[in-house]
Amino acid sequence: MADAPIFIGAAEVADLLQYGALLPVLERALVDFSKHDGMVVQPVRSTVPVDKHNGFLGVMPAYMTESDTLATKIVRFYHQTAFGTSSHQATVLLFNPSDGSLRAIMDGTVITEMRTAAVSAIATKYLKPDRLETLCILGSGAQAISHYNIFTQMFPFKQVRVWSRSRESAERFAGQVQGQVQVCTSAREAVLGADVVITVTMASEPVLFGEWVKPGAHVNAVGACRPEWREMDDALMKNAVLYVDSKEAALMESGDVILSGADIFAELGEVVKGTRPALCEKTTLFKSLGMAVEDAATAKLVFDCWLAKKKPKL
Numbered sequence: 001m002a003d004a005p006i007f008i009g010a011a012e013v014a015d016l017l018q019y020g021a022l023l024p025v026l027e028r029a030l031v032d033f034s035k036h037d038g039m040v041v042q043p044v045r046s047t048v049p050v051d052k053h054n055g056f057l058g059v060m061p062a063y064m065t066e067s068d069t070l071a072t073k074i075v076r077f078y079h080q081t082a083f084g085t086s087s088h089q090a091t092v093l094l095f096n097p098s099d100g101s102l103r104a105i106m107d108g109t110v111i112t113e114m115r116t117a118a119v120s121a122i123a124t125k126y127l128k129p130d131r132l133e134t135l136c137i138l139g140s141g142a143q144a145i146s147h148y149n150i151f152t153q154m155f156p157f158k159q160v161r162v163w164s165r166s167r168e169s170a171e172r173f174a175g176q177v178q179g180q181v182q183v184c185t186s187a188r189e190a191v192l193g194a195d196v197v198i199t200v201t202m203a204s205e206p207v208l209f210g211e212w213v214k215p216g217a218h219v220n221a222v223g224a225c226r227p228e229w230r231e232m233d234d235a236l237m238k239n240a241v242l243y244v245d246s247k248e249a250a251l252m253e254s255g256d257v258i259l260s261g262a263d264i265f266a267e268l269g270e271v272v273k274g275t276r277p278a279l280c281e282k283t284t285l286f287k288s289l290g291m292a293v294e295d296a297a298t299a300k301l302v303f304d305c306w307l308a309k310k311k312p313k314l
């Protein structure tokens, strides 16, 4: 009989997962996914609306042949949550691919926060403009914090600006992170002149407008994961060179892509592999929806780190 699965909670995942190890693992997952050679199996996520409670449940399975990784994430995202409950909660199940037995059940909320920010950072590493002085973050929740953390570690920004719907949450964000943040009173004020813009809101109508975005800037658009939701207007969608994580998912799930009719230039994995160019001199936009392979690769890394820690030292 197979061993009982282990459980790795949020605090232990946060302790085991380091961006230094995560970044190359994610680059590899993005490249493998974008080869589209049948070695990675990842259907577009199944999403169950929970209308009565203003939320969704998403199921995200993937199998990666080369690293022999089989996992699924189950994620729920709710617009209104009880006080103290975060809007996104996730669990990852990691299987033994050879016999299908369950190896680990682990918290997926920290995984989602860290892998999403790391993928935006990878997009920025490849698509960034020459000048990297000002970072703008629209939104002030969990993803705003994980993005702030990795972006200020990886890039030499001199100024970070944040805007949120309520000034109170933007100020709370500024108090939570290490380092200086300029709290802006409007999204426009935060965006004007920024070299890199990150949208991490739960908005369903545009909060970012093309006329504000500096020509040559890079945008990471992380929210608006439903076909009828927007974070950006048509002007930005049509004027920027559009990169996505998955073309198939973008055409099924992204309101910004579907409703604007913007053309997709490439997948991020193709840029990392070098088969499609990074047009850094132009205004670039990475539309992130989040992929199961990112969760599977991250969960395997967490599990391997857990095993290494448990192994008795000789």
Ligand SMILES: NC(=O)c1ccc[n+]([C@@H]2O[C@H](COP(=O)([O-])OP(=O)(O)OC[C@H]3O[C@@H](n4cnc5c(N)ncnc54)[C@H](O)[C@@H]3O)[C@@H](O)[C@H]2O)c1
Pocket (backbone or CB within 6 Å): 077, 086, 087, 088, 112, 116, 139, 140, 141, 142, 143, 144, 164, 165, 166, 169, 200, 201, 202, 203, 204, 205, 207, 222, 223, 224, 225, 288, 289, 290, 291
């Ligand atoms: N692409 C991915 O891989 C990925 C992964 C996880 C989360 N997300 C998305 O990123 C976004 C942020 O997630 P989070 O975990 O930080 O959520 P969160 O609930 O912690 O924060 C959401 C933020 O959006 C703001 N907001 C809510 N409604 C808004 C509106 N109508 N207009 C402007 N701002 C609004 C809130 O004030 C808050 O600052 C969500 O859209 C989420 O679905 C994407």
Ligand SMILES: O=C(O)[C@@H]1CCCCN1
Pocket (backbone or CB within 6 Å): 058, 075, 077, 088, 112, 225, 289, 290, 291
């Ligand atoms: O990839 C993810 O994990 C998230 C789940 C919630 C909706 C957006 N994408």
